[in-house]
Amino acid sequence: MVKAIFYDGHSARQQAVTLGIVDGRLEMRGGDGVLEIPLSAMRISEKMGNTPRLLHFAKGGHCEVSNHADFESMLEGAGLKPQSLISRFESSWHHALLATLLATGFVIASFYWGLPWIAGIAAAKVPASLALSIDAHVLSAVDDGLMQPSKLGRARQQILTRRFNGLRNEHGLPAHTLEFRNSKDIGANAFALPGGTIVVTDQLVSLAGNDEEILAVLTHELGHVSEQHPLRQLLQSSVVGLAMTWYLGDISSLLAAAPTLLLQSNYSRNFERRADRYAADMLRQNGIAPSRLADILGKLESSHPAAKADKQQTSRIAEFFSTHPVTAERIRTLRGEATRE
């Protein structure tokens, strides 16, 4: 006999009853006498933590059972399963631990492999006009303060543009445009935007020892454009941002943006390596030594105080967790490419 509370479904009244199972029928004894209900005419709820289990009767009304141990042995005695498979999973810490490991593995795998893969497919489907409008948007945003019009002479800009556009690539070239900007805040730098706009700062032009170094940096950026790295990066960080916002709840959408920025502010090491390889390949096709890229990378590193720290950071572990490829390693690889010739 198991104690239970009966509700008739017509009023909020509680009735204390006892339950038993006899010959495939549930016997309910209470103040109103004995009621027999075939087991086929009821739904027994699954166990859910320590909450009462419910028996919903087809004719209306239900029973609540709080004594789990007695109820389960009653079910077992009648040849019924005391708990569903899911409930057993849910009450076991071993399964919970296993599920935690699986879920963690899944999240890590989707972040490192799933997301980049899907972003690559999606990026190919974004219309060029949309990507171009992103470029216009970004440029107008940075032109308001972070960057000023280039102070390079018109002729100098034209020479560089002509030399860059004159470079060939046997695999074809992606659509791109070159923009010059002056920026003390950013310093010597070059970057590519989703629509194929490549921005180079005056500071980089004057940092470079010769034009071949500038062209080397530009082909590296062209490598990013060719494989749609800026667009993929944008898609990936938006998805991560969305997921974080959803997970942390509406209130902390502000906070959700912060780790997203930190996680995704730089290209992955893989993107940088691929762009380096693209640049080395294209430079060689045009009779320029890939070591030119190594030269300018070295100069860029010493021109940015932040990057100086990188030099001492030779620890393998630090390198593994860093999203930047350590510049020294990239330079070594590029010099390797040069000597292989």
Next chain:
Amino acid sequence: MQNQEQRFSFTGTGSEYFRIWIVNLILTILTLGIYSAWAKVRRMQYFYRNTHLHEASFDYHGTAVAILKGRLIAVGLFAAYSITLRLLPPLGLTIALFIALIMPYLLVLSFRFRLYNSSYRGLRFSFVGSVKSAYFTFLALPVFTLFTLYLLAPFTHQRIKAYQHNNSRFGLSNFSFNAGAGSFYKIYFFTLIQLVLVVSLFAYAAYSMFKGKMAHMPREAIVGFVLIAYLLLIIASLLIVPYFISRIQNLIWNHTELGDHRFSSSLSARGLAWIIFSNLILIVLTLGLFKPFADIRLARYKIEHMALLPADSIENFIASEQQQIAATGTETAEIFDLDIGF
């Protein structure tokens, strides 16, 4: 005993819910999201069955298939919109307009589903709001609010809550709502004041500290400063948002009645801020695994600060509640559920 306050209580625990949550999560992943509907039923049941009022708990009866249908409809509409917006922008906008036009109707269906599938002591809740008033409340008013530069937002908020609570029933008893728009305006006003104060304080502090030094600072210092300012802003918003949530919830429940019986809600902004803030820190530190514990803490705080104030004795309240034989709207109540929060 007259007017004995009946507090709601919550008996869910984090360690119990964690196991339910992680099993739900892994099955959802393995079934490519389909199990999420079953997971929602289990989640709702866990929270409802652990919510108690006067020696009895609540229960949730929604079926996973109905929830799955609602999710498929929502995903279908969203996919149709985002795909056509890329390929055929005019058609995409037409679909957006179509979604906006059917949204009030979907909301009514969703309210019916949620209330009809909630019960206490074996008696079901129900929602009897008309589709016509839903179009006024959820389409006409919000559009009009947009044109008034959100000056009408508190009024719209009041109308939404009035529509929801005035049209809800438990058994044969009607809920009613009697908070005026004025009290909503008051809460919105004080929230806005706090927001303006905090933002201007930060702006002033930043300006006076770094006036003229900006150009000579290394880049890392500027980045660091921006990050600190950003963190402070988050902390500030963590104080303002709980203020708004707690005041609104108190207002709504202190002005809701069920028949002659009243409710009370006594959330404090500080208490809620502490829960939300500590939850957030712990979620970040445990890389997300604290989430189920956080959900339980928040639910417990909100539920245990609510009470029912019976007009006479609680026994009379219990005895008088009857189930309507054919609850209105049950034909459509079981079609599907949309996860639209209000």
